[in-house]
Amino acid sequence: MLLSVGSANAARSDEHWTDELLQVFKQGRKASRERDNMAAIKLFDRVIAAGVKKAPVYDLRGEVRLRSGDIEGAIADFDMREKLMDMGRQHMHLRATAYYYVGRFDDGANEFDGLNRGDRRDVSHALWHYACVAPKYGVPIARSTLPRVDMEKANTPFPELYAMYQGKLKPADVLAAANAGEMAAKYRIRKLFYSHFYIGLWHEAAGESKKAMEHLTIAVEKYKVDDELWYENWWDVAQVHVASLRKAAKTPAGEAQENE
Numbered sequence: 190m191l192l193s194v195g196s197a198n199a200a201r202s203d204e205h206w207t208d209e210l211l212q213v214f215k216q217g218r219k220a221s222r223e224r225d226n227m228a229a230i231k232l233f234d235r236v237i238a239a240g241v242k243k244a245p246v247y248d249l250r251g252e253v254r255l256r257s258g259d260i261e262g263a264i265a266d267f268d269m270r271e272k273l274m275d276m277g278r279q280h281m282h283l284r285a286t287a288y289y290y291v292g293r294f295d296d297g298a299n300e301f302d303g304l305n306r307g308d309r310r311d312v313s314h315a316l317w318h319y320a321c322v323a324p325k326y327g328v329p330i331a332r333s334t335l336p337r338v339d340m341e342k343a344n345t346p347f348p349e350l351y352a353m354y355q356g357k358l359k360p361a362d363v364l365a366a367a368n369a370g371e372m373a374a375k376y377r378i379r380k381l382f383y384s385h386f387y388i389g390l391w392h393e394a395a396g397e398s399k400k401a402m403e404h405l406t407i408a409v410e411k412y413k414v415d416d417e418l419w420y421e422n423w424w425d426v427a428q429v430h431v432a433s434l435r436k437a438a439k440t441p442a443g444e445a446q447e448n449e
Contacts, residue, residue: 205241214236224256230253252422255429285317288321294325295321311338312340315337316390320394335354383408385408
């Protein structure tokens with residue numbers, strides 16, 4: 190999902206590229222890395238409006254749109270990236286996540302299933318698959334269709350999270366594992382961020398929005414991950430998730446559930 194420094198070179202072959210537009214694209218990429226979302230979107234908009242149609246531009250704008258809360262816009266950009274690459278159906282983690290946030294649960298489950306079949310070492314694909322299945326078909330079906338994963342190189346808390354989604358562990362077990370042992374502070378933060386994030390997702394799958402909000406808020410407010418771009422991206426997604434829960438809680442149905 191996150192693009193390498195070579196993105197600009199990959200895009201340069203387009204006949205619409207000029208040196209000026211290439212600099213605009215680089216400025217947009219820099220703004221994206223600095224989390225200046227509105228500036229990044231405006232810069233990528235300029236490139237696209239000039240007629241440049243290259244996958245890296247749409248991919249980066251899609252990422253920024255997603256973390257800005259423009260989920261439909263992000264999906265449209267990821268779809269355009271797929272079309273421009275002309276390699277048939279692709280499976281994209283961020284697009285699959287975006288499907289979840291707009292209630293396209295079957296599309297999300299299918300995308301995460303494809304990602305899982307492509308790389309069974311990434312436990313998060315299975316956890317998100319569960320989250321996409323549960324709202325429509327229920328927790329028992331989500332648990333019984335939880336994709337198989339390869340745990341050989343999985344690090345805490347992912348083996349524990351997977352066991353929790355299987356119904357074998359409780360959230361307290363996951364948090365205990367994440368807090369165990371000695372490690373550098375940044376690794377502890379990652380473990381606790383992912384623990385609370387996926388515990389929150391697990392509660393949401395069970396319809397427990399108050400508990401989901403509690404853990405997702407802890408992940409965002411207490412365990413900000415800001416040392417590597419990929420981890421930052423998921424912290425951004427967690428922020429979007431919290432915002433969506435807060436918005437839902439303000440609806441009459443959400444308020445009624447919170448008061449139960």
